Amino acid sequence: MNDPLGASACASANAMARQARIRLWAxxxxxxxxxxxSYAAVQQCLAAFPPVLLGAVRSLVAAAVLCALARRLGKPPPRAxxxxxxxxxxxxxxxxxxxxxSFGLRDTTSGTAAALFACMPVCASVILAVAGQRPPRRQWLGGAIGIAGVAMLHVDALDLGxxxxxxxxxxxxxxxxxTAASVALVARGRMPDSALWTAAIQLLVGGAGAAVIGLCAGERVHEVTPASMPSLLYxxxxxSAGGYLAYSHLIHHAGAAVATGFAYVNPPVAVAIGMLFLGERPTAMALCAMAVVIAGIAVTLRAAKHVKRVPS
Incomplete structure (x- = not known):
């Protein structure tokens, strides 16, 4: 006999699984x-905003957007x-x-900053290991491969002369x-069930803290030029709003290793964007570096499937 109820439940489960995959990919x-x-956008805004207040303004605007979205979706704030x-x-x-x-980007290039920031996933893994969540060996291997690829991509930029x-x-x-310490805390700490509120709280409190520090340090926004507004809104x-929401979603549903993989991927993506939209021609070393980074991410993602989640 046909089981229409069972077939309907199976179809519903498959639809939910597809939606979950789409959200993860997005x-x-x-x-x-x-x-x-983001690195290039920050450099554009530094002409009009001092470093700390720039982080405060963008974070508080993003927090207001996410809090309004949470209210519209009927998600109550988490308990204290x-x-x-x-x-x-x-x-x-x-x-x-x-x-x-932001302070560092005043004295170095966005490419160098992206290359150095590739150390972040390994730092997060070390902090998590100290906290008792030891990553598998393949995850360490993937991190080492990723850093090697980013170093190849920016071998000239990493000259510290x-x-x-x-x-x-x-x-x-x-x-x-x-940043790595923050990742480890989100992965191990007691966070709201909603990734929306996790991101909103981080942006609200972090932005408020940056505003206090910036104002106490004497920073002031002197003149916001029309040229800087598109970068600030972006x-x-x-x-900030879309990125932190997506980042919290990845940590909640895919783990810290997958979420922090962006630090390896961002530099070659920046090179690819230059190829597609700016007519830039990467060197053979850059193409090899991108292949190495992709290999490192593949190893990391495969290792992440075997990580046992520690309940918060």
């Missing part, structure tokens, strides 16, 4: 591809106990991490550590 696209453009870890993650990644990155560039590079490396709505 989140990966935002984090892996669109975040590759679930704000602590998300708030601390926001302070680490935005108040400290993003501010250090100039003192000012050395200072900028040091600030970017410090930013990677605090950073606020796409990179």
């Amino acid at each position: 989140a990966a696209f935002v984090v892996y591809v669109l975040w590759a453009t 106990a679930l704000w602590r870890d998300a708030s601390l993650a926001g302070l680490l990644s935005i108040t400290v991490g993003s501010s250090l990155l 100039a003192p000012t560039q050395l200072k900028g590079n040091a600030l970017v490396l410090a930013s990677t550590f605090f 950073l606020s709505l796409v990179i």
Whole structure:
């Protein structure tokens, strides 16, 4: 006999699985591809905004958008106990991490910053290992391959000759550590069930912290030029609001290893964008480097399937 109820339940389950895969792929696209453009956008905005206040403004605008979206979708704010870890993650990644990155970008190139930031997934893995969540060996191997590929891609940019560039590079490396600590906290801490609220809380608290530090340090926004507004809106709505929401979704549903893989992929994506839209011609070394990065990500993603999640 036919079982229409069973067939309907099976079709519904398949539809939900497809929707979940689509959401994961969409989140990966935002984090892996669109975040590759953030370094150049930050440099465009630094002409009008001081570094720390830039992070504050873009984060607070993004937080307002996500809070409004959560209210429209009928998602109530999480209880107070679930704000602590998300708030601390926001302070680490935005108040400290993003501010250090903005300072570093004043003295180094966006390509160099992207290359140095590739250390972040390995830093996150080390912190998680110390916290008791040991990644599989293949994940370490994937991280090493990814870093090697990014180093090949920016072998000239990683020349630390100039003192000012050395200072900028040091600030970017410090930013990677605090961002990695935030990733580990999101992966291990007690976060809201909703990725929307996880992202909104991080942006709200992290942005508020950056605003306090920037104002206390004497930063002021003197003149916002029309040329800087598109970059500011792009950073606020796409990179911060959309990016943090996608990033939280990946950590919730795919794990920290998959979410942090963007640090390897962003640099070759930036090269690919230059090829497609700016007519740039990459060298043979750059093409080989992109192949190495893709291999590292493949190893990392395969290893991530075998990671046992630690309940928060």
